[in-house]
Amino acid sequence: MKAAARLHPWSQRFNLKLLLLVLAIGLGINLVGLGHLALVVRSALSPADLLLLLQLIGLLLMVLIAAAGIYSLVSEFAFWEGWLQGLPAPGTLFDRGPPAAGSHRCYLVYLDGIHQLERDHPPRVSAFLELLEQQLAAEILLVRGLETYTVMPVALAEDAGSEWFWRRLFALQEQHPNGLVQLLAAVLVQANNVIKVGISSDRRYGPILNYELALKISLRLAEAGFRPDAGSRIVLTGYSGGAEMAMGVADYLRRITRAxxxxxxxxxxxxxxxxxxxxxGITTIVGSKDPVAAFGRIAYPGRSPLLPLSNWNKALAAGQIQRSLIEGMNHNGSHGPFSEAFRQRVIKAILAALDAPIAAPTQTGC
Known part of the structure; x- marks a missing residue:
């Protein structure tokens, strides 16, 4: 009890922040289906039984989400201490010969949102990336299929310490006949990604996670033919929580790749x-009807204009940040960036950002 009391203030702050992120991003839940499911459950159970069921579900989510958060921190520490293998030392990443002839001038790395469960992106995202790739200049290479929310170069379901858990959870999400079980499994899978977003933004644990993810991206760039002495540049493009991961890894990636x-x-x-x-340079593409991105500006006080000495506001004052507004675009769904109604406008904004002059005057753009 004493130990729990000592941990309470820290855990309360961490869990509150995590809860706000979970509520804001939404975890990809279909609200119409959830409402129908709630009506069915309510008609089949008495109020007392329904209350007990909700309490049990809440307790299960609290325990499993907390366990996922603890495991995330422990896995970062284990890698940092050298207990895990899989990512190379920075000095050996690009020891693979000279740059290939006709190497790309720009490497565009896509970091997906918290809906990503494996290397393969959801169908709408894949269609968006294929359309983007078709419109890129020949000297720009799109690097896709990176698992944004695992630092090891394996899928979440292949993680040595937790594959048994994730494989069963994926099976429940995809194959279980009960819609409530499928919903809970989806929440838990995406909660892992939300936790990673929270860790990335945290000054205590974020540097470890961000450095490890930067190593993973560097390894993928090396496999794609990137060489530090080829004069190329790197552009990280992130959707939703992937934007936080991009912010976290950018400076580490700059130092590792020297680009x-x-x-x-x-x-x-x-x-x-x-x-x-x-x-x-940083370009933010936002929708005028996106409540999730708008909530992010409130949830993180460092982006408030009331704190002019924050890293974000100093970069804003230095002219490093450009903002592009797309009228009518929401965060996801039929009016989101991957919908047929808006994906071409998002791609056009990305292409414009790639063509824009970069902030540092001594460097060359895409």
Whole structure:
């Protein structure tokens, strides 16, 4: 009890922040289906039984989400201490010969939102990326299929310490006949990604996670042919929570690759707490009807104009940040950035950001 009391203030702050993120991002729940399911459950159970069921579900979610958060922190520490293998040392990443002839001048790295469960993106996202890739200039390479919310170069279901858990959870989400069980499994899977977004923005644990993810991205860039002495630049484009991951890894990636790094976010939910002054520019693409991205500006006080000395506001004052508004666009669904109604406008904004001059005058753009 004493130990619990000592941990209570810290856990309360952490869980409150996590809860707000979960509520804001929505975890991809279909509200219409959930409402129908609630009516069915309510008609089949008495009020007392329904209350007991809700209490049990809440307790289960609290325990499992907390366990996922603890495991995330422990896995970061284990890698940092050298107990896990899988990512190389920075000095050996690009020891693979000289740059290939005709190497790309710009590497556009896509970091997905919290809906990502594996290397393969959801169908709407895949269609969006294919359309984007078709419109990119020949010297720009789109790097996709990165698992944004695991630092090891394996799928979440292949993680050595937790694959048994994730495989069963994926099976429940995809195959269980009960809609409530499928919903709970989906919440738990995406809660893992929300926790990673929270850790990335945290000044205590974020640097470890962000450095490890920067190593993972660097490894993928090396496999794609990137070489530090080829004069290329790197652009991180992140959707929703992927924007926070991009902000977190950008400066580490710049140091590891010794190349200019810039960020393009769309519908981004991010803190702006990280080191941003050395980046080659930041472009935020936002929808006028996106409540999730708008909530992100409130949830993270460092983006408030009342704090002019925050990293975000200093970068804003230095002219490093450009904002592009798309009227009528929401965060997801039929009016989201991956919908047929808005995806071409988002792609046009991304292409414009790639063509824009970069913030650092001594560096060359895409």
């Amino acid at each position: 200019p790094v810039s960020i393009i976010s769309f519908c981004g939910v991010f803190s702006g707490n990280q080191e941003l002054h050395q980046l080659a």
